[in-house]
Ligand SMILES: Nc1ncnc2c1ncn2[C@@H]1O[C@H](COP(=O)(O)OP(=O)(O)OP(=O)(O)O)[C@@H](O)[C@H]1O
């Protein structure tokens with residue numbers, strides 16, 4: 038069976054070490070390549086997207102432009118763009134990183150501005166009214182309360198980037214995608230399947246780890262509250278499915294636009310003036326429940 | 332003293348929330364702004380701490396135009412208490428109360444000590460200090476809100492319908508708490524309410540507003556009750572109906588010179604104690620909660 042063969046291929050210790058070439062897949066080296074370019078690309082995407090997203094979420098301005106730009110970035114044909122950049126810049130890691138950054142920005146951006154926007158307007162209004170500066174509001178109120186959605190966006194970005202590195206393998210770049218390319222060329226389907234499994238497992242491991250992080254940052258705001266809620270739920274004999282926690286953003290990132298546009302109508306910022314919080318809260322409640330925010 | 336001079340506010344969407352509003356708010360008294368929903372009470376109040384900037388006119392605190400003050404500094408010196416407490420959900424009760432003092436550079440130890448004092452002042456048990464707002468009842472949350480408002484020992488307290496979301500019994504308690512605190516601390520309190528009973532209970536001065544922030548009547552509760560300026564005020568305070576319209580009963584036999592009173596619904600509500608009647612006559616002057624033993628001090632906000 039090919040699946041078993043692929044697993045055996047992966048478990049073969051000799052396939053992990055050494056330099057790539059002459060029949061040695063050098064899984065560790067490929068893992069390093071994949072992670073290396075992913076870390077750099079994700080880091081750049083985060084540095085660009087988080088401040089921008091927080092700014093958009095905080096001011097309520099520029100959301101449309103951001104959505105538009107994100108859609109354009111998502112719609113770009115990865116392979117085509119990569120080819121053009123490789124021709125323009127040369128065959129090295131730079132064009133690959135550029136493409137990965139472009140693809141990594143939208144989910145991070147969406148997570149950041151959705152997270153900040155989802156913070157209760159009354160809370161922010163009160164923070165301002167007692168004399169917090171805008172910067173203090175961002176750092177001490179909005180970011181902690183948006184943490185879960187931020188990590189959600191980060192999760193989506195990481196997965197997007199790692200998945201896309203396989204495409205880059207078509208162009209003189211290593212990474213796990215090389216097994217798909219070589220396997221196809223050599224009719225070596227075991228190697229191909231092994232490559233696919235490796236990428237998938239890597240993604241699942243990282244996603245799982247980030248899911249844990251996401252859970253940790255969210256309830257920190259209400260640690261005991263969460264316990265009490267659970268207790269109440271149990272006391273009430275609630276055995277139905279719990280509202281899902283922490284899955285929202287990474288799943289839903291691609292269709293955040295509707296939510297945001299919906300929220301748009303109830304959202305008003307007039308300098309320090311009173312936002313129409315009651316209406317926003319109504320709109321946000323189901324949204325917040327959906328993302329398991331509290 | 333807080334003074335509004337022909338203040339108007341038109342929001343960006345063209346809503347004229349407040350038009351040509353002028354009012355003096357005396358220091359160390361409770362002034363209640365009362366009126367129906369959308370009459371501009373909140374807008375008026377938020378112009379004091381620059382959460383709203385007037386489109387025209389000026390707001391002065393002790394003769395200083397607030398427009399010349401830096402908003403953040405101004406707000407740190409003014410207590411603000413709102414309907415849904417506005418506490419930070421990710422911070423404990425204690426951290427919520429110490430938030431502003433910590434921002435202004437008070438040491439952590441001092442801020443905590445003061446916070447515990449304030450929790451006592453507003454009637455919160457110390458054991459609640461480490462709880463999160465979501466673990467408190469609505470009434471407890473409002474008490475924390477009041478404690479936070481008092482944390483920087485401000486001269487001015489702004490309270491925007493602080494008790495309208497709690498049940499009537501807790502509301503009574505909190506109102507009495509405000510009166511008690513006020514008797515002790517004598518702040519300049521601007522209190523927004525849509526409940527005329529609350530306004531009459533708390534207000535040294537009551538200002539009745541109509542849509543657009545137009546003042547229909549202003550005065551002490553007694554003045555307004557005795558002489559409603561317009562039909563609107565009369566209706567608003569319920570002068571014609573129910574419990575405010577009391578009639579001396581002639582069907583019930585008089586007890587000596589005392590007279591039984593019945594309300595608009597025909598139910599007995601009390602007795603007029605006549606001099607020489609069976610019940611001793613009380614003070615014939617209506618009571619006001621004004622801290623009248625404290626003299627108006629200029630420069631007290
Ligand atoms: N930020 C804003 N932008 C536009 N219009 C606003 C804004 N805030 C308030 N308004 C409008 O201004 C008017 C007065 O509002 P305000 O909140 O001052 O009334 P209020 O007397 O406090 O009402 P309530 O008792 O419901 O709190 C209303 O018509 C309201 O819709």
Ligand SMILES: [Mg+2]
Pocket residue numbers: 372373374491523
């Ligand atoms: Mg209001």
